[in-house]
Amino acid sequence: MRILCIPYSHTFSHLARPLAVGMELLRRGHEVVFAGSSGKLKHAENAGFAVHPLFEVNPQVLYGNIRAGKLRFVSDADLEHMVESDVELIRSVRPDLVLTDGRFSAQISAQLLGVRHAAIVNVSSTAYRAQPYIPMFDRFPKAIAPDASTLRGWLDVLNLHLEMTVFDSVMSSFSRWTRKHALAHKVTATNCLAGVDLTLMADIPDYFPTRNLPPDHHYVGPITWSLKAPEPVGWLSASHGTPCLYVTMGTTGIPEFFPLLVELLHREGVSAVISTGGQVDGLVSPDPSIWIGDFVDGDLVLPKCDAVVCHGGNGTIYQALQHGKPLVGMPSIPDQAFNMRRVEALNVGRTLGWKEFQQRPNRIIEEIRKVLDSPGYGSAAAGMQAKLARYNAPVMSADLIEGLMTQ
Numbered sequence: 001m002r003i004l005c006i007p008y009s010h011t012f013s014h015l016a017r018p019l020a021v022g023m024e025l026l027r028r029g030h031e032v033v034f035a036g037s038s039g040k041l042k043h044a045e046n047a048g049f050a051v052h053p054l055f056e057v058n059p060q061v062l063y064g065n066i067r068a069g070k071l072r073f074v075s076d077a078d079l080e081h082m083v084e085s086d087v088e089l090i091r092s093v094r095p096d097l098v099l100t101d102g103r104f105s106a107q108i109s110a111q112l113l114g115v116r117h118a119a120i121v122n123v124s125s126t127a128y129r130a131q132p133y134i135p136m137f138d139r140f141p142k143a144i145a146p147d148a149s150t151l152r153g154w155l156d157v158l159n160l161h162l163e164m165t166v167f168d169s170v171m172s173s174f175s176r177w178t179r180k181h182a183l184a185h186k187v188t189a190t191n192c193l194a195g196v197d198l199t200l201m202a203d204i205p206d207y208f209p210t211r212n213l214p215p216d217h218h219y220v221g222p223i224t225w226s227l228k229a230p231e232p233v234g235w236l237s238a239s240h241g242t243p244c245l246y247v248t249m250g251t252t253g254i255p256e257f258f259p260l261l262v263e264l265l266h267r268e269g270v271s272a273v274i275s276t277g278g279q280v281d282g283l284v285s286p287d288p289s290i291w292i293g294d295f296v297d298g299d300l301v302l303p304k305c306d307a308v309v310c311h312g313g314n315g316t317i318y319q320a321l322q323h324g325k326p327l328v329g330m331p332s333i334p335d336q337a338f339n340m341r342r343v344e345a346l347n348v349g350r351t352l353g354w355k356e357f358q359q360r361p362n363r364i365i366e367e368i369r370k371v372l373d374s375p376g377y378g379s380a381a382a383g384m385q386a387k388l389a390r391y392n393a394p395v396m397s398a399d400l401i402e403g404l405m406t407q
Contacts, residue, residue, distance in 0.1 A: 001405055002031045004095035005049075006086070008102030009036030010059040012277070013250060013315040017120045017202055018101050019044060020225035024394040025401065035089055043227070052093065055085040066333045071170040071189075074104070079173050083108050090115055097405060104192040108174070111183045111196060118401055119195035120223060122314050123208035124338045126199065127191045128217060130209040132159040133338055164190045198404045200397045202314070206387050207342055218400055221391025222318030224299075231300045232273050232291040242289070243372050245272040246301055246325070249311040254332055254354065255279045258292075260361050261309070265290055268365050272309075273301045299323075307371050309364070312336030312351070317343060324385035326377035328367045330354055347380040 005022050008014040015038075022032040026048070034044040035054040045051055057078050065073045086109030090098065100106040101120040110117035123129050137145075137155040145151040168175065171189035178187050185196045199217040201210075210217075245265070249257060258280045265272050271289035275296040285292045298319050302308070308320040312329035317339055320327045327349035331337040340351040350367045357364055371377045 001025075001096040001402075002094070003033070003401075004090065004093050004098045005032060005034045005044075006054065006089075006098060006100045006103045006106060007034070007036060008056065009034075009038035009041050010056060011102065011250070012040055013313055014102035015040055015043065016225040016315065017223040018099055019047060019049075020223050020394045021099065021120065021200075021397045021401075022049060023047065023225075024398040028398060028402070033093060033095075035093075052089060054089055055081055057082070063333060066335075069334075071167055073171065074173075076173050079105060079177075083112070083177070086110075087112060097401065099401070100193075100195070102193060104174075107185065107187045107192060107194070107196050108177045108181075108183065111185060111187075112181060116198075116404065117196040118198035118200060118404065119193060120200045120202055120397070121193045121195075122335075123201050123203045123210055124314075124335060125193045126201065126210070126217065127164060127188070127194075128210045128213050129160070130156070130211045131338070131342065132156055132163060133334065134163050135159065135341070136162065164188075198400060200400060202318075202393065204387060204391065206384070207318075207346065218396075220396040220400070221388065221393040222315065222322065223393040223397065224315060224319055224322070226297045226299045227295050229293075229295055229297045229300075232293065232296065242269050242271050243307070243368075244305045245270060245307055245309055245368065246275075246296075246298060246305040246320075247272050247309045248275040248277065248296070248298065248316055249279070249330075250277055250313040250316060257330070257354075257357070258283055260357075261364065262286065262290060262292070264361060264365055270365075270368070273305070307368065308349075309368065312340040312343070314339055317349075318388065321348060321381055321384040322388050324378070324382040326371045326381045328352060328364065328371055330357060330364070346384065347376060348384055349377060349381075 003025055005018040007018045026032050033050045035052040037056045041051045057074055082105035086105055090113050097116040098110055099118050106117060136159045168188045168190055174187045174189050174192050200220045201217060202223045204221055205219055258276055266286045273296055274292045276294055278294040283292055302323040302325055308325050308327040310316040310327060310329055312331035329340040329343060329351050331340050332354050343349040344351055350371055352363055352367050
């Protein structure tokens with residue numbers, strides 16, 4: 001097969017997952033190419049993949065809209081530009097299948113050209129999530145509607161219906177494309193990141209449950225791809241037995257966070273490996289026990305760490321849990337807040353809001369201490385580690401893609 005991978009390449013997690021699946025497909029003898037506009041695509045080139053230029057929405061605009069709580073997260077003009085760019089690229093590459101991750105125009109483009117389409121997506125970005133994205137009834141008395149009660153279940157169903165209806169109505173560009181071109185597979189703002197023919201959910205049901213799941217949606221487990229970076233030198237020997245943290249805010253974090261955190265960790269005598277994701281220039285460590293770099297191979301350092309501090313990104317949470325490490329999350333966009341609600345529900349970590357941190361930065365140290373000093377968080381993380389060990393996501397994804405193409 002010839003497979004065209006289109007991630008939202010400005011966000012490393014959306015690039016890393018197709019890279020992991022692409023490597024498995026390449027190993028099986030398929031031709032795999034990538035497309036996008038971000039400099040992060042150098043990782044695809046370094047892995048041996050050809051890369052085609054393709055228009056992508058400016059991340060400052062996209063994440064600015066999302067952080068501002070705008071339901072119209074992309075303009076009609078940008079969506080049309082994306083579809084036109086997709087169509088031109090697909091006609092040029094002539095793939096047997098398009099594999100996307102975060103490309104919300106792909107369902108439209110694939111149907112316009114009649115090409116098979118698979119997508120990697122989180123349960124939170126599907127119409128089949130069992131947990132509300134925006135909990136509207138959280139303040140409803142637990143005494144009347146306990147978490148596991150029938151009433152709470154009905155409240156969640158109502159919540160899900162309301163939030164999807166409002167989102168699809170406000171961000172109506174997708175449904176207009178569906179009507180205009182009589183697309184067989186209805187595209188909405190809620191389902192736009194899923195696949196037309198196959199949806200690979202990079203989650204496990206214990207972490208993100210679903211409801212009414214159709215047969216073309218499959219749990220494959222977390223899909224991770226680590227940068228091949230050397231292990232940071234000296235940080236562990238300089239820690240003198242103090243707690244050790246792995247800190248990453250992905251590539252969608254807030255740069256002002258890092259200097260504040262470094263100062264706090266130094267003052268408290270906590271050692272850390274800090275991956276800035278290339279978001280901060282000139283940040284110097286005040287102590288050998290605090291290592292700072294642009295990118296880190298988390299799989300190398302996590303076995304030697306006690307906990308993770310992160311942005312609440314899905315990939316980082318799963319990477320922490322794959323190593324049995326509890327975490328403290330500081331979400332700055334709704335997806336991350338959604339993830340962290342599940343982290344707290346499963347007792348594998350704690351959440352600190354960005355505004356709370358700004359008002360009193362020392363809160364992050366308090367949350368870290370709570371996670372480190374309460375053995376229940378570590379035990380729950382170890383339990384999730386055992387469940388995650390049952391999944392081999394790249395292999396399962398490649399099997400499903402090959403199975404789709406034989407139908």
